[in-house]
Each structure stands twice: as structure tokens, then as C-alpha cells.
Amino acid sequence: MRLNVNVVVNGRSHALEVGAHETLSDVLRERLGLTGCKVACDQSVCGACTILVDGDPVSACSTFMFKVDDSKITTVEGLAAGGVLTRVQEAFLQDGAFQCGFCTSGMILLVTALLARDPNPDDATVQQWLSSNICRCTGYNSILAAVRRASAGLRTEAAA
Amino acid sequence: MLAQAIHPPAPPHPIAMRSRKHISPFNLVRARTVDEAGQAMAASRNARYVAGGIDLIDLMKSGLEVGTIISLDAIPGLRGISLEGDRLFIGALTTHADIAESELLHRHVPGFREIWATVANLRIRMVGTFGGNLISALPHYDAPAACAALGAVGRVRKAAGEYMDAPVTALGGDKSALLEGTFIDVHEPVRLLADRSLHPVLSVYLAVRPTGMRATIACAFARPHVIDLPLDASLAQADVAAEVAASAPAMMESSIASAAYQRRMIAVLLKRLLKRAAERQP
Numbered sequence: 001m002r003l004n005v006n007v008v009v010n011g012r013s014h015a016l017e018v019g020a021h022e023t024l025s026d027v028l029r030e031r032l033g034l035t036g037c038k039v040a041c042d043q044s045v046c047g048a049c050t051i052l053v054d055g056d057p058v059s060a061c062s063t064f065m066f067k068v069d070d071s072k073i074t075t076v077e078g079l080a081a082g083g084v085l086t087r088v089q090e091a092f093l094q095d096g097a098f099q100c101g102f103c104t105s106g107m108i109l110l111v112t113a114l115l116a117r118d119p120n121p122d123d124a125t126v127q128q129w130l131s132s133n134i135c136r137c138t139g140y141n142s143i144l145a146a147v148r149r150a151s152a153g154l155r156t157e158a159a160a
Numbered sequence: 161m162l163a164q165a166i167h168p169p170a171p172p173h174p175i176a177m178r179s180r181k182h183i184s185p186f187n188l189v190r191a192r193t194v195d196e197a198g199q200a201m202a203a204s205r206n207a208r209y210v211a212g213g214i215d216l217i218d219l220m221k222s223g224l225e226v227g228t229i230i231s232l233d234a235i236p237g238l239r240g241i242s243l244e245g246d247r248l249f250i251g252a253l254t255t256h257a258d259i260a261e262s263e264l265l266h267r268h269v270p271g272f273r274e275i276w277a278t279v280a281n282l283r284i285r286m287v288g289t290f291g292g293n294l295i296s297a298l299p300h301y302d303a304p305a306a307c308a309a310l311g312a313v314g315r316v317r318k319a320a321g322e323y324m325d326a327p328v329t330a331l332g333g334d335k336s337a338l339l340e341g342t343f344i345d346v347h348e349p350v351r352l353l354a355d356r357s358l359h360p361v362l363s364v365y366l367a368v369r370p371t372g373m374r375a376t377i378a379c380a381f382a383r384p385h386v387i388d389l390p391l392d393a394s395l396a397q398a399d400v401a402a403e404v405a406a407s408a409p410a411m412m413e414s415s416i417a418s419a420a421y422q423r424r425m426i427a428v429l430l431k432r433l434l435k436r437a438a439e440r441q442p
Contacts, residue, residue: 001185001186001187001188003188006164012165013164013165014164014165014167015164015165015166015167016167017167019185020185020186020187020188020229021183021184021185021186021220022183023183023217031167042221043218043221044214044218044281044283044284045281047281047283050283056286057282057283057286058283058286058287059214059283059284059287062213062214062217062218062287063213063217063287064210064213064217066188066231067213067231067233110282128277128282129282131281131282132281132282132283133281
């Protein structure tokens, strides 16, 4: 069964005809070329496919495309405006919060969602959020440092 | 007004799909009322309701073929938590994140919100629904265990169109039944405790009311194992916990924990909960 689905992806509106059975991750990657949405476990466990749907972190691999009709979707490709990295992206670079990089786009979107809700989260909250995405390289300490750096940067920005 | 990109239809079998598991095509019905959903179920062969969809999409990637999927997203009134007289109502489409943030639920069933902030991962909590968890009723799922401890009942529309209230432990398995929501009796104070430290090997829940306590043991059994306990059980924690563990029915086969280990851990986790109940710890 074919359906018409309208979505805004990274600020751009798209009218798509999709199969009812198509997943969000497949449409993002294969139709829109947004390969920053990684697929690893393919069952909503690892978090590599994390994208934002109306600001909430969601597993694209476990979401039917029809479920996001009329939604706003953000992938890692939509974060940097005009080539200028966001505070979260910049912090990940400065703290070396990645090694192989496969989890990084999902991690960055997860942290972006967290700091949008709570610009100054305590360590327990940060750890609880990060525990939902798997990184097998860093041991998480550098990612935690990046979250703290981005959070401090956002607070400075807000105070200025 | 944003410029809209119009995309041509994709080829029917795109090559190089990243998802490694193929999902068979199906028909989609977007129901606007519970009765419309029920009628679509009655009129379709091999149909399933979908709420959050996480379990269903997983099953379909593993080969489950479904003729028609009936989406419940557009039905008003199925998401949210409300107080109806002496009963709390949790709509079937209420997400785990909604529960973890509910002030009303926290006020009437202390402990529930804190437990739900640790259920599954954050992305699943954002999308996964309480009703879906009850209907899927996998042995390690938390909603059946929590609801069984609280003596909750589910409001269900059966395939023939009649409505009935059923104990939550009876909800799993009937894919043609549509769960509207779950009622929890709060006419007397009740709090919920859980030890999920060994999840998914074992979880133990304990509902504490002035008139008695009910424990449920999940993960080790196909359905939560329910034990009613007198209030003074919290004073003889070790004895009661050991007795419950010894008398528990046979465990399911597990590749990660032996039955003997699970039985031993029932005693350990239940003793911890009874101690918390006696000391009125959260």
C-alpha cells in the first residue's frame, strides 16, 4: 500500500510517496540521502539511528514512515547552519568525544535534545540520557565532558 | 512558506536498503474512533492494532506478516492520565515518558513515576506506550507486573463490539481486543516499589496498601507471578521472602540465568522490597 507523507526534514518540506511498510531510517537514508542516520542493531536498542521528531529523540529504525506524517524531523545534517557547528558539535570535537564515530550522530542529537529541555542538567540526568545510546569506543567519559562543555557554553551564551 | 520538494515514488524494491530485515507490505487503516478501529479489525484478515509500534515493527522484521495495520494514533482520549472517582485511568496510548513525568500519578501512586523513568531506554520511553506494553506482555515487560501488583483492570473492546473490564494479567494474547486504558484503584493510599536491578533476568514489584501488600515477580514466568502478603510480612522479611521463593512455580528456561539462581534472587529482591516497605523508604 502506497501513502503520501508530508514531513519537514532539516527545515525543508518534503512530499513523499512511501510504502506503508517503509521505515523512517530507510526513507532518510535511501530517499533523502541523509546517511548520518546510522542503522546498527535495527531494533531500537543501540541508538545509532537516533533522530529528532518534533524535538524528541526517536529510533528511526523502529519507526514506520507513516507515523511521522506532518512532523518536523532533524538529522545530524540539519544541525550546523551555514557550516557553523552547534555548541554540541563543537564540544564533541574539542573533547574528542568519539573514536570510530558510528554512534556520534545519534549521540549529538540525543545531547541536543537533552540540552534543549534542560540547559544545565546534573550528572545523573546526563548519565541517564546517555545510557540509552551505546558507544563501544570512548567509555563515555569524553562524551560526558562534551556535554558539560556544551552546557557551560549555552549558559554563557544565555547570560551574555 | 517553505518550498516543498516533491519526490517521485521510490522503486518497489529499492536496492541497498540499510535495514537488514525486510518488512512485508501491508494495508494501513488510520482509525478515528475506537469503534471504527474495532470495525476495521472485524473486517480485516490478519490485522493488528499499532500504537507505538516498536514491538510490532520488531516482529515484522523477524518475519511476521500482517495483512492490515490499524493505527490508533488519531483516536482522541486514549493518551493521558486522569482521575475518575476513586480510580486512576491510564490511557492505552500514554507513553512511558508521559508516566515518568506525571504529577497526578506520582501523587496517587508514589513510586510509579520513579520506576518508569528507568523502564526501557529513553527513545523507547518517548514512543512506546503503556497499553502496548500490556498487550505485548512479554515476560520481562514492566507494565503487566506493575499493574498486577496494583490490581489494575483494563477496559477492553472485544472483537464483537462489547466492552469489558479485565484483569491486566488476562490482556496479553488476544490481538483482536482493543485496550482503551487501565484503571488503578486509589480509594486507599497505595505506593509502588520495585527492584529491577536484575532486569531482564528478574524483576520484583510490591504494591503496599494499608490493608495488605501484593508482590509480583516478572521475567522468570510467562505471566507475572502474583503473591498476596499480609502487612506484617514486612516484619519477617527474610522468612517471608524465602517462603515465597521456595513456593514459586517452575521458572521458564533462560539462557542467561539458571532456575536455581532466579529462585534464590526472588528471595533476595523481595526481602529488599519488604525492608523498604517496613522502613517506608521510597
